[in-house]
Amino acid sequence: MTTHWNHLHEKVSHQLQAIYADVQLDTPVGELATELIHAIGLKQEQDVVVPQAYCNYWDENDIVMITYGDSVINEHERPLFTLFRFLHTYCKNTVNNVHILPFFPYSSDDGFSVIDYSTVNESLGDWADIERIANEYGLMTDLVINHCSSRSVWFDNFIKGEGPGSDYFFTADLEADLSMVTRPRVSPLLRETETRQGTKYVWCTFSHDQVDFDFRNPKVLLAFIEIIRLYLDKGTRIFRLDAVAFLWKKLGTPSINLPQTHEVIRLIRTLVEHVNPSVMLITETNIPNRENLTYFGNANEAHAIYNFSLPPLLVNTLVTGNCRYLKSWMMSMPPAQNGTAYFNFIASHDGIGLRPAEGLLSDDEISELVHAMQNFGGKISWRASEHGQQKPYEINITLFDAMQGTTSGPDKWQVDRFICAHAIMLGMEGIPGIYIHSLLGTSNDYEKVANTGQNRSINRKRWNYNELEAQLDSPHSQHHKVLTRLSQLIRIRKVQPAFHPNATQFTLQMGDEIFGYWRQSLDRKQGVFCISNISNEEQSVLLSDINLIGTDNWIDLISREKIKDVSGFLQLRPYQTVWISNQDFEYPHGL
Structure with a gap:
């Protein structure tokens, strides 16, 4: 377990070096890594979990x-x-x-x-x-x-110049060139704030009540x-x-x-x-x-x-x-x-x-x-x-x-x-x-x-x-x-299964009034054609255009209607969606 902890410590240290490459730190990176690992609740004597890469912890049930x-x-x-x-x-x-x-x-x-x-x-x-x-x-x-509230204890401490928060907030000079800064709002970027150390200009990306942190x-x-x-x-x-x-x-x-x-x-x-x-x-x-x-x-x-x-x-x-x-x-x-x-x-x-x-x-x-x-x-x-x-x-x-x-x-x-x-x-x-x-x-x-x-x-x-x-x-x-x-x-x-968040998806080409895509389950057993009429007029879809395999039994999962002729037409009412599948995983009626 110590080996796992050491590996984690080494990885965190490496990430901290990348983050603070341009910042002069008072604490050595190794010590900071230890503090962060302890803060997340991991101790050296504990069995550190080793995460599995590229693993999906979600499926089609997740809403x-x-x-x-x-x-x-x-x-x-x-x-x-x-x-x-x-x-x-x-x-x-x-x-x-x-x-x-x-x-x-x-x-x-x-x-x-x-x-x-x-x-x-x-x-x-x-x-x-x-x-x-x-x-x-x-x-x-x-x-x-x-950012946090300008009414937080942290920001009060920033104004007082003492305690947690006193050095948590990003400031800039009025003369600084801020012309390149991306703004999601029209309010002024800098908030004038009187502190015990004098006037400070606090960075506020969103509003003057939302004061930005300084992660340096x-x-x-x-x-x-x-x-x-x-x-x-x-x-x-x-x-x-x-x-x-x-x-x-x-x-x-x-x-x-x-x-x-x-x-x-x-x-x-x-x-x-x-x-x-x-x-x-x-x-x-x-x-x-x-x-x-x-x-x-x-x-x-x-x-x-x-x-x-x-x-x-x-x-x-x-x-x-x-x-x-x-x-x-x-x-x-x-x-x-x-x-x-x-x-x-x-x-x-x-x-x-x-x-x-x-x-x-x-x-x-x-x-x-x-x-x-x-x-x-x-x-x-x-x-x-x-x-x-x-x-x-x-x-x-x-x-x-x-x-x-x-x-x-x-x-x-x-x-x-x-x-x-x-x-x-x-x-x-x-x-x-x-x-x-x-x-x-x-x-x-x-x-x-x-x-x-x-x-x-x-x-x-x-x-x-x-x-x-x-x-x-x-x-x-x-x-x-x-x-x-x-x-x-x-x-x-x-x-x-075809609606698993990571199941295969292909976009269908069915004209401008019909939006469609195909999903296939991770085990490749179920396919679903998702087809929507996005217009306010009835639309006809030639089923042969979406290549329904004739040997499979196809059903619209939403209407419960079976597709009897895979070479025929599908009539879609305005804004109707069909989910045409070769496998019917019908939900229990009691749900």
Whole structure:
């Protein structure tokens, strides 16, 4: 066991040398490596786990529901307990992982400006509530690693110039050349702050309440490894590394996606996988597609990356009735090698990010998409471009309302178009993440936008549990219809080996109005043709074009209809999806 520990120590030391190559350290790298290994909870006399390379710790059963801790509330009940009750009642046979968005004390940005990383926001519940959920579901927790709240003890200590945090934050001179820095917001980058050492200008990538850490100081890295250990102890199985692309700053550079950032992620993975190889790291890097892919490393960095290009491309496909851009993007995506996976989502607590569509859609096409979403009640968030111009950064709208119609305006196909979007995502290579407000078919919350003044509030409704229960129990409500149909799709997906996140995928060429791809199970026994009509008109598909083998028995897993003539035509209603398979792994009727 000492040999394994020594090997780990050597690897961590090597990674630290790469991270701090340009930094003068007060502590020798070997000592720092020992501190980090101890902080993650490993001692030399213990049996250090040896992770297996290129191993998939996920399969077709894995579905992640994304939610705030108080997305569902009930009077006189802790929101985290209400969430547990909702999961148990409505999601028990569909969802097996839950991403609870930051559940810590915070000062802004609905949780992403953390005041205290070690406690649960008392308005939500406590650690016992978190552990109750973690005992029955895979818990996904945010590691808000780029910045914290300006109201944190750490930042108070920075102002005082003493105690933990006094040297945790990145500062720059007003005269520094910051012209190359990539900005996701239009607010000034530097925050003027009066400290006991005089006026300091603190780096703030997102807002002046979110002050950025200085990872050139290894104490910051050590503090976050201790936080990771705490979250592991509380049941976390998946870590979402929030805004991690901005972690390392260097003057004279864009201060995004720097080599040191990648090495820090690799170091975190090294430490975590030696504690528990099945724990996952997911990088939240809302950046152009090519840059996003680099966070896989060589299957030694992020286990999964957010497929950020999917939401804008899929929404664009369904409102234009043309899939050529989605198809081209899908063909360009390399298969995730074993040990890595795409994290697919089409809606989240944020909006539909537009940066990942840059280079995939033209400026005119993005403008057309923005205009359509504004017609459906959506809001637009802006960023400053490298030339100082304002560019659309994000569309703020619920996915349900984004599917109201096409670029020609609203129509009668909203629910079918919405279900089609999820059917496409659920069949794709990768692990699906479904936002609670998509699962519920929630509409735009204009009242919350008015109350908060924040565009993102439009997609952050807080449901009263009794009101929601009444809606979900009413067969005629949109919420009942959406939950019923999505739950059926999820249950079907979960028993198909061809929908393993790493199963083979090939894009089909079926014209602009039909989007299709083929999945094949890892053992090559099951194949599924996933075909969607993404237009508002009926479409015919010649089955011989997809080469169904005549000796196999084919069935649409969704409608349960058998394909009797493989040389005939398949008629698809507007926004209908079929999953045509040669093997029928029907889900149990009791689910």
